[in-house]
Amino acid sequence: GAGVSQSPSNKVTEKGKDVELRCDPISGHTALYWYRQSLGQGLEFLIYFQGNSAPDKSGLPSDRFSAERTGGSVSTLTIQRTQQEDSAVYLCASSLVEGFTYGYTFGSGTRLTVV
Amino acid sequence: DAKTTQPPSMDCAEGRAANLPCNHSTISGNEYVYWYRQIHSQGPQYIIHGLKNNETNEMASLIITEDRKSSTLILPHATLRDTAVYYCIVRAVLNTGFQKLVFGTGTRLLVSP
Numbered sequence: 001g002a003g004v005s006q007s008p009s010n011k012v013t014e015k016g017k018d019v020e021l022r023c024d025p026i027s028g029h030t031a032l033y034w035y036r037q038s039l040g041q042g043l044e045f046l047i048y049f050q051g052n053s054a055p056d057k058s059g060l061p062s063d064r065f066s067a068e069r070t071g072g073s074v075s076t077l078t079i080q081r082t083q084q085e086d087s088a089v090y091l092c093a094s095s096l097v098e099g100f101t102y103g104y105t106f107g108s109g110t111r112l113t114v115v
Numbered sequence: 116d117a118k119t120t121q122p123p124s125m126d127c128a129e130g131r132a133a134n135l136p137c138n139h140s141t142i143s144g145n146e147y148v149y150w151y152r153q154i155h156s157q158g159p160q161y162i163i164h165g166l167k168n169n170e171t172n173e174m175a176s177l178i179i180t181e182d183r184k185s186s187t188l189i190l191p192h193a194t195l196r197d198t199a200v201y202y203c204i205v206r207a208v209l210n211t212g213f214q215k216l217v218f219g220t221g222t223r224l225l226v227s228p
Contacts, residue, residue, distance in 0.1 A: 004158070033215070042202075043159070043218035059215070091158050103149075104216065106158025 002026075004107035006092050012113045013082055021077045021110045025094030032075050033095075033104065034067060036088040043091065049075060082114045119203045124223040127197075133190040135222050137203030140184040145207045148179060149216070150188045152199040159202065159218070162188065193226045200224075 005024040013019050025032050034046040045059040049069040060066070064082075069075040079086055089111050093104040120138040127133040139148065150162040163170055163177045165186070170177045176189040190197055202221040 035218075042220050045215045045217070048215060056215075093158065103161035103164070104151075104159070106160070108156070108158055 004092055004094055004105050006090075006107035006110050008110060009108065010111045010113075012115060015084060015114055016081055018078065018080045019082055019112065021079075021090050021112070023075045023077070023092030023094075023107060025073065025075070025092070026105055027073075029094035029096050029105075030072065031095045031097060032069060033093045034075070034077050035091045035093065037091060037109070038088045046077070046090075079112075082112075084114045087112055087114045119205060119219055121201070121203050121219065121222045123220065124225070127190075127193045127224060127226050129195055129226055129228050130192055133193040133197065133224060133226070135188040135190075135201050135203075135224065136185065137188070138185045139203070139205045142183050142205050143207065146205045147207070148177065148183075148186050149204045149206065150175070150177065151202045151204065151216075151218070152197075153202070153221070154196075154199040162201075193224075195226050195228065198224060198226045 004026055007022045011019055030051045032049040035043040036046055037043050047060055047067045048056040064080045067075060067077045089109040091106055091109045093106040095104050147164050147166050149164040151159040152162055153159045162174050163172055165177045165179055167179055167183055177186060179186045200221040200223050202218050204216050206216055
């Protein structure tokens, strides 16, 4: 597609429920990243995928968070047993390769609200 | 990644140049300076990057001091649509391995009529 697409754009869920957030990167981009942004805060790195390599999960805040990337394209971020502190905007980005030259292209994010 | 320091907020009149400073006094020789911006309710947008030479593109100019310890992003004719949070980031380019972009709190630029 022309840009990074994320769905849903907004998600309200009850505490304790599981949620899945989807990211469609730009076609042909091999690198994919998930960040989250809490209200009024900067961006917090969560996880990174590069091609078929094992993902870098160093930013995942707890074992309730997981992500997968199928076929080197679409990625799903799953949060199990959601807590109120999980409320944030979850941003996905992709880049042609992992490197500065092509920059990161971000989607518009999924706003998650846990009530 | 080297730490960057930016003023929390700046104001600019529409049509005037906006000069956004960034200090990165601990930058290493292999680290580039990147600028991104985030308009309300959108994901960050890449603006420009540089190593040591000044750079210009259709969006902005980047001026890096000779000692590379600071830089300035210049929006030559700011418009209301340039109101956003501007992030200055330094990061090394590695031949192998991954190094994430680390976003600080940035500078909130308000462009007024």
